[in-house]
Amino acid sequence: MRFQIYITILLVGLISTSCKKKKPELGAAPTMEDAQFTFSPTAESPNIIQFTATKSGTVAVWDFGNGTSAKGRTVKATYPLKGSYLVKITVFSRGGSVTLNKEISIAEDDLTLLNSPDIVNLTGGADGQGYKTWVVDSSRDGHFGVGPEPASAAGLVPEWYSAKAFEQREVDMYNDRYTFYLNEFNFDMKTKGVVFLDDLAAGDYPGSYPSPADNNNAPLDDQIGENWNIVEEEGVNYLSVTGKSFIGFYAGTRKYQILKLGENELSLRYVDANASSPALAWYLRLVPLGYKGIDNPVDTVDEEPELTKYSLPIDFEIEKVNFEVIEEQTDTIVANPDTAGNSSAWVLETEKGIADWSGVFIDLKDKLDFSIKKTISLKVYSPIAEDFLIKIEDSKSNNSIFVEKFIAVTTTNKWVEITADFSGTAAGTYDRLVLIPGWKKPSSGKYYLDDIEQK
Incomplete structure (x- = not known):
C-alpha cells in the first residue's frame, strides 16, 4: 500500500509539473523594412528581372504583376512586353506578415523571350501554331509515380512507386488534355467530366468518390481560359496553372517543378500539399497529343503490352476490368448513378467518342461457345434512345471475322437489360467482346454498363 501511495504522489507531481507549459513566443510581426526588396535586369535580357528580398530568415511570396508568382528570397520574372507592372512581396514570419508593393517599368518589348526554349517546347512557339496539347505518357513505364520529400540519395525519382504502361487507365487521368497557349499564356484543361485526385485533397473538389484503383475521382468540367507560367525560384524552374485546373493527378498544389521540358517530353515533380507522415512528392511525365516516338528506347516500351484477358460474367464489384477504348471513347469504373434500378455498387461509365463506332x-x-448458353446480356443506362451494338470478334483477324447484333434501347436514364441472341454461331472462333452504345450517335453523352454475362 505504501508503494502504491508513493507512485500516486509521484504521478500527481509529474502531471502538475507537465501542465506548466510556457506560453509560445511568436515574436514581433515583420515590418515594412523587413519587406524591402531590390531588383535589377539580368545578363540574359533587360526584360528578365531578378528580385531579391533584403531580409533573411523570412518566407517571401511574390506576385510579379504579369500573371505569374513565385516563392523564395531570390527569384526571377520575365516581361516580354513593355509597360508598368506592380510587383508585390508578402513576407511571413512567426509573428505575422506584411506586404509591400513596388512599380517597375519595362522600357521595350523583347519578343525573343517568347521564343525561349521552354516556351517554344511547351507551346510550339510563335513560329508554330501558337499552342500545344499534352497528355499523360501512358504507353511507357514510369509516367506516374511517388517518392519521398525531400528526395533521398536516389535522387529525383519515384522510388516508392512507378506506374507501368497503361497501369492507371481506369482512373481517368489518361483522358485529360492540357493545352498551353502562347497568346496571353492561356491554359485549357479538358477533363471528359472526371478527374483523378489524392484522397487527402478530396475536399477541394465537391462530389469526389473513391477511385477504382486508389485515391479519388471527382466530377470536373473543362477548365477553359486559365493561365500558366514558368518562374525560376532559387535556380529551379517551376510550371504553375491557375483556378481549378491542374495537371495529371491533383495533390493539393498547382505548382510543378520542371525536371525536363523538351519538344516531346514534359517531366514534372510536385510536393503533396497534404501528406506529412511521410511527406510525398509525385512524378508525372507527359508527351504531346498524338506523339508516337520514343526518345529513349533503352528504358521505354515500344509497343502496347498484351491485353489482359477476362472471363464472363463481369459485374465490376470485385475484379478491376480494364476495357480498351475505340475512337476517343472514354471509360472508367464509377459508383452506380441509380441503385433503384440496379443494386450494384460499381458500374462501368463510358462516354461516347467522336465516331459512330x-x-x-x-x-x-x-473462345465463346454458344451451344448451350446462346445469348450475351448486359444492363444499360442510356442518356438517349439508341441502337446498341453487341459484337463478337476473332481477336487475331484484324476485325475481319465477326458477328454483330443491334439491340434497340428505347428507355432513357433508367437501367434496362438488353440481350443479343448468338444461336447458331460457330464455337471456338470468337474471343473478343465489343460493346458500342449510341450507334451512329457520336458524342452523345455518358452511358453506364453492368452485369455482362453469357446466358
Whole structure:
C-alpha cells in the first residue's frame, strides 16, 4: 500500500509539473523594412528581372504583376512586353506578415523571350501554331509515380512507386488534355467530366468518390481560359496553372517543378500539399497529343503490352476490368448513378467518342461457345434512345471475322437489360467482346454498363 501511495504522489507531481507549459513566443510581426526588396535586369535580357528580398530568415511570396508568382528570397520574372507592372512581396514570419508593393517599368518589348526554349517546347512557339496539347505518357513505364520529400540519395525519382504502361487507365487521368497557349499564356484543361485526385485533397473538389484503383475521382468540367507560367525560384524552374485546373493527378498544389521540358517530353515533380507522415512528392511525365516516338528506347516500351484477358460474367464489384477504348471513347469504373434500378455498387461509365463506332472492348480468356448458353446480356443506362451494338470478334483477324447484333434501347436514364441472341454461331472462333452504345450517335453523352454475362 505504501508503494502504491508513493507512485500516486509521484504521478500527481509529474502531471502538475507537465501542465506548466510556457506560453509560445511568436515574436514581433515583420515590418515594412523587413519587406524591402531590390531588383535589377539580368545578363540574359533587360526584360528578365531578378528580385531579391533584403531580409533573411523570412518566407517571401511574390506576385510579379504579369500573371505569374513565385516563392523564395531570390527569384526571377520575365516581361516580354513593355509597360508598368506592380510587383508585390508578402513576407511571413512567426509573428505575422506584411506586404509591400513596388512599380517597375519595362522600357521595350523583347519578343525573343517568347521564343525561349521552354516556351517554344511547351507551346510550339510563335513560329508554330501558337499552342500545344499534352497528355499523360501512358504507353511507357514510369509516367506516374511517388517518392519521398525531400528526395533521398536516389535522387529525383519515384522510388516508392512507378506506374507501368497503361497501369492507371481506369482512373481517368489518361483522358485529360492540357493545352498551353502562347497568346496571353492561356491554359485549357479538358477533363471528359472526371478527374483523378489524392484522397487527402478530396475536399477541394465537391462530389469526389473513391477511385477504382486508389485515391479519388471527382466530377470536373473543362477548365477553359486559365493561365500558366514558368518562374525560376532559387535556380529551379517551376510550371504553375491557375483556378481549378491542374495537371495529371491533383495533390493539393498547382505548382510543378520542371525536371525536363523538351519538344516531346514534359517531366514534372510536385510536393503533396497534404501528406506529412511521410511527406510525398509525385512524378508525372507527359508527351504531346498524338506523339508516337520514343526518345529513349533503352528504358521505354515500344509497343502496347498484351491485353489482359477476362472471363464472363463481369459485374465490376470485385475484379478491376480494364476495357480498351475505340475512337476517343472514354471509360472508367464509377459508383452506380441509380441503385433503384440496379443494386450494384460499381458500374462501368463510358462516354461516347467522336465516331459512330466509338465504344469499348475486352479480350476473353476462352473462345465463346454458344451451344448451350446462346445469348450475351448486359444492363444499360442510356442518356438517349439508341441502337446498341453487341459484337463478337476473332481477336487475331484484324476485325475481319465477326458477328454483330443491334439491340434497340428505347428507355432513357433508367437501367434496362438488353440481350443479343448468338444461336447458331460457330464455337471456338470468337474471343473478343465489343460493346458500342449510341450507334451512329457520336458524342452523345455518358452511358453506364453492368452485369455482362453469357446466358
